[in-house]
Amino acid sequence: GEDVEQSLFLSVREGDSSVINCTYTDSSSTYLYWYKQEPGAGLQLLTYIFSNMDMKQDQRLTVLLNKKDKHLSLRIADTQTGDSAIYFCAESLTGTASKLTFGTGTRLQVTL
């Protein structure tokens, strides 16, 4: 079955790196995504990774995928106060964007 789990809260200091973790149970996931949600707003697509990749880097964002352990992480380098938000990982089972199964979200708090 499909189930995506995340820790609820992470606090980091401005300038440090943040690492947000996610585990999923469906080994047939083809794409895994990270979305950002600010208060009262919709979801902003940050990045995604295809299941045959181990790593993807995009500016300050690095995604690591461990298929064996079904573990996905998002690293944000040089975290800024504007990065404070809720981060959702999501999985898709088909080759292109189809219905997504989301985790419960990790609230990132960036302190000065």
Place this chain on the structure above:
Amino acid sequence: DTGVSQDPRHKITKRGQNVTFRCDPISEHNRLYWYRQTLGQGPEFLTYFQNEAQLEKSRLLSDRFSAERPKGSFSTLEIQRTEQGDSAMYLCASSLAQGRAEAFFGQGTRLTVV
């Protein structure tokens, strides 16, 4: 094109009333999705369309919910006889059916049933 657009942004309604929300996807996207997000949770899939065809509906979508996409462009989501448990953020997303993996979300419609 500025992205996925949803209207209204906020809706307050009395229990038992019907409400309708609209979603305008990114113009070249032929897939359109509806999700529901309750407080403190991730979005949950409700239904999706490819062009005008509704291809999948979640068990979350009770008989009081109906979605349409009559011309394969904008979509509407109607909730009849609203209940307090329907209070949530309703999110719309769109994507291309083939070749690209990204789904883009609108700002959502927040429904409050009083």
